[in-house]
Amino acid sequence: MPKFVFIAGGVMSGVGKGAACAAIGRIIQDHGYRVTAMKVDPYINVDAGTMNPVEHGEVFVTDDGDETDQDIGNYERFLGQSLGSVNYMTTGRVYQTVIQRERNLEYGGKTVEVVPHVPEEIIRRIMACQRVNKADVVMIEIGGTVGEYQNILFLEAARMMKMRNPKDVQIIMVSYLPIPGHTGEMKTKPTQNAVRTINSAGLQVDFILCRASRPIDEPRKRKISVFCNVGEDQVISAPDVRSIYEIPVNFEKENLGIKILKRFGLRSRKGGGNGRETWASFVRSIDNRGKPVRIGIVGKYFGSGDFTLSDTYLSVIEAVKHAAWSLSRQPSIDWVYADGFERDPKSIGELDRFDGIIVPGGFGSRGAEGKIMAIRWCRENRKPFLGICYGMQLATVEFARNVVGLKGANTTEIDGKTPHPVIHIMPEQESLVRQRKYGATMRLGAWPCRLAGKTASRRAYARQVDAQGGVSERHRHRYEFNNAYREQLRQAGLVIAGTSPDGLLVEVVEIKDHPFFVATQYHPELKSRPLDPHPLFTEFIRIAGGKKGRK
Numbered sequence: 366m367p368k369f370v371f372i373a374g375g376v377m378s379g380v381g382k383g384a385a386c387a388a389i390g391r392i393i394q395d396h397g398y399r400v401t402a403m404k405v406d407p408y409i410n411v412d413a414g415t416m417n418p419v420e421h422g423e424v425f426v427t428d429d430g431d432e433t434d435q436d437i438g439n440y441e442r443f444l445g446q447s448l449g450s451v452n453y454m455t456t457g458r459v460y461q462t463v464i465q466r467e468r469n470l471e472y473g474g475k476t477v478e479v480v481p482h483v484p485e486e487i488i489r490r491i492m493a494c495q496r497v498n499k500a501d502v503v504m505i506e507i508g509g510t511v512g513e514y515q516n517i518l519f520l521e522a523a524r525m526m527k528m529r530n531p532k533d534v535q536i537i538m539v540s541y542l543p544i545p546g547h548t549g550e551m552k553t554k555p556t557q558n559a560v561r562t563i564n565s566a567g568l569q570v571d572f573i574l575c576r577a578s579r580p581i582d583e584p585r586k587r588k589i590s591v592f593c594n595v596g597e598d599q600v601i602s603a604p605d606v607r608s609i610y611e612i613p614v615n616f617e618k619e620n621l622g623i624k625i626l627k628r629f630g631l632r633s634r635k636g637g638g639n640g641r642e643t644w645a646s647f648v649r650s651i652d653n654r655g656k657p658v659r660i661g662i663v664g665k666y667f668g669s670g671d672f673t674l675s676d677t678y679l680s681v682i683e684a685v686k687h688a689a690w691s692l693s694r695q696p697s698i699d700w701v702y703a704d705g706f707e708r709d710p711k712s713i714g715e716l717d718r719f720d721g722i723i724v725p726g727g728f729g730s731r732g733a734e735g736k737i738m739a740i741r742w743c744r745e746n747r748k749p750f751l752g753i754c755y756g757m758q759l760a761t762v763e764f765a766r767n768v769v770g771l772k773g774a775n776t777t778e779i780d781g782k783t784p785h786p787v788i789h790i791m792p793e794q795e796s797l798v799r800q801r802k803y804g805a806t807m808r809l810g811a812w813p814c815r816l817a818g819k820t821a822s823r824r825a826y827a828r829q830v831d832a833q834g835g836v837s838e839r840h841r842h843r844y845e846f847n848n849a850y851r852e853q854l855r856q857a858g859l860v861i862a863g864t865s866p867d868g869l870l871v872e873v874v875e876i877k878d879h880p881f882f883v884a885t886q887y888h889p890e891l892k893s894r895p896l897d898p899h900p901l902f903t904e905f906i907r908i909a910g911g912k913k914g915r916k
């Protein structure tokens with residue numbers, strides 16, 4: 366009988382519920398069980414694809430082309446598995462199915478009600494995820510915090526599952542314990558209240574993970590135990606960590622894996638192999654701080670009030686870290702506002718403080734000229750450069766303008782009347798956009814790409830390509846390289862390093878006589894894992910860290 370672990374948040378959001386869910390999945394996996402993880406987002410949006418990046422953070426694309434939440438990325442990185450559309454649900458998605466089924470008369474003429482029909486659909490989806498992944502244990506993270514109107518139906522689904530199979534369902538609350546500056550004392554009251562709130566949904570928690578800036582001490586563990594109706598060994602310390610990858614190691618210090626299994630009536634299995642040791646030694650390698658490698662990310666989705674938000678580029682940042690650690694280098698990442706270069710063109714020289722520059726994915730005109738300036742600077746100053754998606758499209762524009770001399774060259778995303786549309790909308794996308802069909806209609810998910818011989822990309826991927834130079838990478842875009850300009854750009858020195866197997870879509874461009882200048886239409890960052898860094902990032906970091914770009 367499969368087991369289900371729900372993760373709910375107490376007190377406030379943003380305290381690492383996703384990372385906790387991923388980390389627990391990892392430790393159970395290392396005890397020899399097949400684990401999968403699901404994210405439940407309480408919003409009405411059917412997927413994350415149409416949300417503003419500053420508001421929502423990164424849209425994580427799965428192999429099967431779902432536009433999901435960044436937590437799915439965390440799960441993939443911790444579990445070392447590729448997940449899919451079944452691993453993600455939103456309120457919008459659940460209601461959409463219920464309404465569709467009602468219209469198809471699948472409820473046999475009954476009154477279709479919010480309860481039980483909506484929680485039943487939630488449960489159906491959880492069971493489907495378990496089946497598809499053949500999981501022994503399913504981790505289910507419920508977005509938001511308990512007490513929010515929005516996630517009540519998901520808690521209700523958990524309650525119904527637990528009522529039917531009490532031994533197969535556990536609830537873990539990730540709570541936050543504030544330490545007010547003027548007293549320095551860790552406060553448990555908000556957590557007590559959060560536990561009462563989840564109690565009122567008919568659920569008793571099995572574990573409370575105490576998120577705080579420091580470990581929870583014995584007196585407070587005791588207090589939470591007494592007031593929240595759990596044993597002291599069910600109160601788990603979860604202090605801040607330098608890297609989220611330390612979390613599984615920390616949890617295991619409190620034997621959380623064994624404790625969860627025990628409550629399910631299970632024990633640790635040898636089948637986990639040496640996964641636990643592999644992870645622990647990876648975490649030690651993070652500590653082994655080598656020389657820093659300084660990477661600048663030129664983007665625009667950073668601003669949110671008065672703090673800098675880097676969530677939009679989460680997978681890019683993680684991919685840089687994975688690659689740097691694997692080379693025993695210390696990643697040092699900084700944000701560069703693309704629009705700053707537009708206002709003050711002379712400031713472009715600031716890029717010299719980095720060992721390598723990334724221009725990641727993006728949309729729209731704001732900051733695009735600044736990114737083009739950054740790309741030009743990298744090309745002319747031989748600075749290692751990695752362009753991703755929009756970064757590849759703008760690298761093509763830059764090359765067309767400044768090497769080929771095509772004045773006013775652009776992507777039609779920015780300038781519909783450009784004399785040289787070197788990047789243009791994909792034909793099948795045009796009518797979708799005209800009909801305002803934006804949701805889940807981009808070119809999405811994993812597609813094969815064939816890399817040409819004797820290119821920097823082919824060399825980077827050397828150990829992964831098949832006999833034809835084939836790789837598979839994930840996409841999310843509406844625009845593409847315009848083949849009408851292919852020959853002209855190629856003759857001027859642009860290397861078409863990768864295309865779709867039929868040769869029609871340009872997927873990777875490079876330039877010659879440069880230490881590293883590679884730009885991909887796809888998003889390599891989505892497949893980077895801590896224990897399996899992405900070859901393009903590794904090659905980029907290796908070259909960036911090895912020698913200065915300037916001659």
Ligand code: GLN
Nearest residue numbers: 726727754755842843844
């Ligand atoms: N805006 C570009 C497109 O739609 C690039 C998208 C991206 O960078 N993910 O094609």
